[in-house]
Amino acid sequence: MIDDERAIRLLCRVNLAASGMEVIEAADGRAGLELARKERPDLVLLDVMMPDVDGWTVARELAEGMETRDIPVVFLTARADTADKRLGEQLGGVGYLVKPFDPVSIGDYVEDVLSRIERGEREQLRREISSGRER
């Protein structure tokens, strides 16, 4: 979970934990990249607007890293423009959640994404970002 907002991190941690997931957190882009490289999580929830190293940069660098490029990235952001979603798709995201979001269903959402990737639908997930199907 990479987000500079403590409140959002707390929300995700509590609700994902309720679904039996383990959450590790970073409060900025740089720390998030380091954590991802070190821990190789099953999925990254990534905020976009962060000072210094923003979410786009994080996604790009994860995609470029040999060890990190297979980690699925779900954007969790206040940026709701179509152009932003398209960028998220281009950067290889598998999901795009717009704030405000319902944290209660986030556990189910992450499980669904992971199982679809398991089924080889990663590319389809990616294309769904800008095709207008909102979660």
Added chain:
Amino acid sequence: MTTVESSEAADRARRLQRVAELLAVAVTPEQVLDAILTEGVRAAEARAGSIGVVSEDGERIELLAQIGYRPEVMEDWQEFRVDAPTPMSDVIRTGEPIFISSVQERNRLYPSLAQVGQEDGHALVVVPLAVEGRVFGAISLSFDHDIEFEPERREMKIALARQAAQAITRSRLYAAEQAMRERMTFLAEASQLLASSLDYNRTLRRLAQLCVPRLADWCAIDMVDEDGGIERLAVAHEDPEKVKWAYELQERYPPDPDAQRGVPQVLRSGEPDFLPTIPEQLLEDAIGDDHELRRIVDELGLKSSIAVPLIARGRTLGALSLIAAERHPVFTAADLELAIELGRRAAVAVDNARLYREAERGANAARALAYVADGVVLLDRDGTVRHWNPAAAAITGVSEDDALGRPVAEVVPAWDSLTTHVQLLAPGSAPRPVTVPIVVGGHERWVAVSGVKFGGGTVYALQDVTEERALEKTRSDFVATASHELRTPLAAVYGAVRTLRRDDVQLSESDKAQFLEMIESEATRLAKIVDQILVAGQLDAGAVELELTECNPAEVAAGVIESAATHVPESISLSLDAREPPQIACDPNKLRQVLVNLVDNAVKYSPDGGAVVLRVRGDNGSCRIDVLDEGLGIPSGEQSRIFEKFYRLDPQQTHGVGGSGLGLYICRELVERMDGRLTVESEPGKGSRFSVVLPVRA
């Protein structure tokens, strides 16, 4: 010669001498005629006398003056033909005097006169008036008894006529010269008047005024208007009541533009129309059965008229009319000449004034086009550039010299794409500009283009709206960013409530407490963002009004510290350091707002145990208020960016609620509106100093 005869001769000589003396001092024709008739007739011992002269055309004889005749006798003899069978006609034709001793002799010689003056008719003498052998008239003398004229008496009458002829000729020359001089004076005055102003309407009205009563009883000036109609510009008469009357008359009886006489004819033909005597029939035709009109015409007593064209550069601009009525004598050829000359001069003056006005209008239009901020481009029907004003040159980056006379597609290669979307309008329609981008000198500029198509081509107006567009973009960016900023705290509040209401998960007490705290702080933050968006929007729109008053900065600072102390964590020390600061001119509420924000920021970024100091000092004609902290500091690369809208430093390790990203932007805007400066100095790891510098009150 007898004594009686010699004394009579001496008497005659004396009388003749006396007449000669009188004629010598008589100057005007009136004085001369008077002297001849009163003294001459008496000197000749005649009962009555008259003076007749040949008219200008040599056809008629006009009686200039008479004395002693009964009016009813003379009524028919004011004017008669040179070939009429009368003694005066014969004398004028032959140049020989006629001496008739009795009425019987007269009736024998002139049978047609048998009934004229029969009862008191006696001897009659008619002698020619001649100068340098040219006979121009005659004097007739009638006596109250029959006389056989002896040579001496005949000689005396001839001598009298000789003296009279010279005097009349001299006086006529004098009168002619006098008239000439008057005309010249009049023309000089008129010329001066015509040259006095470019307001020719007013000048022509004054010219008409100048003509009465010196030139005529009435003067009117009519001008041809733009549509070819006739517009009466001026009517003048000595009596303003009559002028009013004339205008009413004109309204009631508008002139027929196709009339074969008068002004309409003069305007059509460009030739003068001269009626030395207005024929009775002409007036009758005009009057018809209109009794009212007959009454008016009778009252006006129109005698003689002149209408001359105002012609300049071959164009008839109008007409000047003169009328002799109740006072002025009938017009002569000399009057016509003067009127023609007057008309010519007036036309030149009008033409000059119009040319000047046109030139001035053109010059003004050129000035307007040269200085207007909008680009103005005129293309002819073939798309060739005919006008390219300086603003058009600046907007397109192509100089006037490079554009004029060339096809516009060559001048600006992007012209077609520039104007493809521009809907060409008809003259007079409201413009509907289309904004399109063009590249000038490597920079993209946005231009609002509108075009109007008219008979001679198309005129385009170009407006550089690059800055407006940038401002527009800033504004829409602001809205987009503001909505993003609102989404995060909204997500926190909504998410916290949703999580707290989950019944499938047992939350720890500390988690619950954290969520409740989150709801409170994020809701507060939301309110603050909304507030600041409003303020920032007002600042951008220039709608924030500041009231600059005299104020003590130390007092404002003390208030800020006092209120901050209530919510600052105990781990952070907060203090005020104010030393005799000067009075400043500022808006105390806005200054308080700025300082609260800076102190809140300082506290937010302070580590535990850190100190925040508010320091107020006089500094070289200004007042300096520093907010110092011992926090992380700001990397030098970001020090200028923190004042931008929605720019936020890494909010790690902050105390209290998150910021809106607008606080410092608003602070700097407010300080600058109070003629002050807001700056920051910082060393990462050691802390920051934000400084507000405000001018001391003058």
